[in-house]
Amino acid sequence: MLSNSIVNLPKVDARFAPDSAVEATLLTCKNLGMRRALCVGTPHGSRRYADTWQGLEPVAAADFHEALPHCPIDTVEACRETFIKYRCDGVIAIGGGSTIGLGKILSAEEAAVFVALPTTYSGSETTSIFGRKIDGQKRTAIDEKCRPDCIVYDARLSMDLPRLISITSAMNSIAHAVEALYPKVQNPLAATFALEALRAHKRGFDTLENGDELSARQDLLYGGFLGGLAIGMSGIALHHQLCHVIGGLFDLPHAETNSAILPHAIAYNRGFIPDADDEIKHVFGGSDSAQTIFDFASKHGAPMSLSDIGMPETGIERVVNGMLAHAGYNPRPLDEAALRDLVTHAYEGIRP
Template sequence: MVGSFVYGGLPTRVVFGSGTLARLPDEVARLEARRVLVLTTPHQAVEGERVVRLLGDLAAGVYCGAVMHTPAEVTRDAMETLQGAGADCVVSLGGGSTIGLGKALALRTGVNQIAVPTTYAGSEMTPILGETKDGLKTTVRTLDVLPETVIYDVDLTLSLPVGLTGTSGINAIAHAVEALYAQDRNPIVSLMAEEGIRALAAALPRIVERPSDAEARAEALYGAWLCGSCLGTVGMALHHKLCHTLGGSFDLPHAETHTVVLPHAAAYNSAAAPEALARVATALGVADAPQGLFDLAGSVGAKRALKDLGMAEAGIEQAADLAVKNPYWNPRPVDRAAIRDLIARAWAGDRPVAA
């Protein structure tokens, strides 16, 4: 029997397919924008120039300084470029770092955003912005940072390195896992979550074997869209709190951190959310969800230990202290000793334990 629930669909326009980047000028016109600043990371500056050529006279240039965790000083620098160019719209081409910068600019100026994701992070579908200042990462949730339009172009993901493909995809799966046991979960989001996990879990190993497999790339991007929609619609729990703590305080890579932590967070919550974890297991095609997530990370060649991402063992205690400070809602109470043990296992790369 279906009980009472609340579902709020988010007002983002989605354009999905192969070759859809060519529709960017039309999408800019729909927003009635006059000057467009293209945002990228330094690594994707060349791709940003391609977008400038596509936009023609609409383009106000490229800002290619986006970095992980949206540091306040980078946002200030980008603001100067935005205002100096007189731009009323940004096109964020890239992953969570670039899309996060676009959101930070929108929060401060109200500019329209068109996100063109080239990874599977899912940030483009959320009204959530995480920013880092003085070594601490904080999040804000407001429709003011939700992109107006998202263009998913499968062709742009064909060159995504296999390593980043795996960790970015598991990062997306994390959104769906937590959506299944979210405090405000609902049947619609749960359907999207299970389908998103299934699509990504099926596609990622195929991409590792054949990176140019367009069909697998399309299924992965479809799964990422679903998982990102879950993240944007319901609240997250312990896993995301841990990853924000670790990423912001220890400057760990975002997707890789999610990949390491997810099996352990799922194991922590498995007894408190058995139906949710059973649905995760079904979507993965395994008997045990935390073990299946750990094995999926291994199958795509991802690192499975925080120590391998550059975190010192001395940081375990600090991370535990930060994780229990202002904790997110979680189906299982957040216990400092148990969280410390979880982080220690994730640091060492041990298999998850449902303690």
């Protein structure tokens, strides 16, 4: 019998369509009534996925291949203007969190029909969280209307994804899953999704090491999908709050920031999340959950230092002050000295 728990089921329509992204997307657009799509991506993605974009021309009305990390407000408004100018009724986004973030904004604020084709493993496409960068701050919102009307997963779209992006975007999803293990209000279904997400990511990287690229990337997309569902059902804590503060202040890449922060956020919460600690150790091995996650990420080539990804040492106090000013839920209350140690250790990249 459940007590003091919440069970909520987000409305998510996902199609796992290996090697059939174009066909699945065209059929989805037809079923959703989308006739004039704004095709959203990055400059690099316009070339990397050129064949897929060409296959989607029957429903394309305009292109916007200028997505940037953290969705700066100028980029958001330029994308919105293109959507309106070409009388688009929907959005097709191919790429990672930056691209899908623009689709979320148009879905929530312009009632756009939204089809997402994720090519990284963060799982942001399944969450109801979206945001934009304004005046040096990442401002986020939660709105169920931002979710894609359909998500199409085709592992072949991420076959040539660089190993660095593979591990760092997966670390973002692992962070989703970890924080879903200690929510403000217990959510047993989210916890189940979170554990399966952790297993899928562990299995995916083990398989990648063994050379089975396609199977590995199918697992990593699946892990991203589940991790996004889990965090969307349970809400974020200290780790993601910190990542948003750091991203807004210094424009650091979100995925790499996750890799550097997560082991230290887990260490900060030691003693307050015993069940989560045990689950993490059970999946990844080791005797200390924070060290286990640090070792997993560093083994697969993730940057473990905020310094290495561009944060200045003088930024440590700015991060601490920004976090204290925007603190939300966390199982361990915020302590300024301990928080400063967390940020300093992540800046230096030392093993917790």
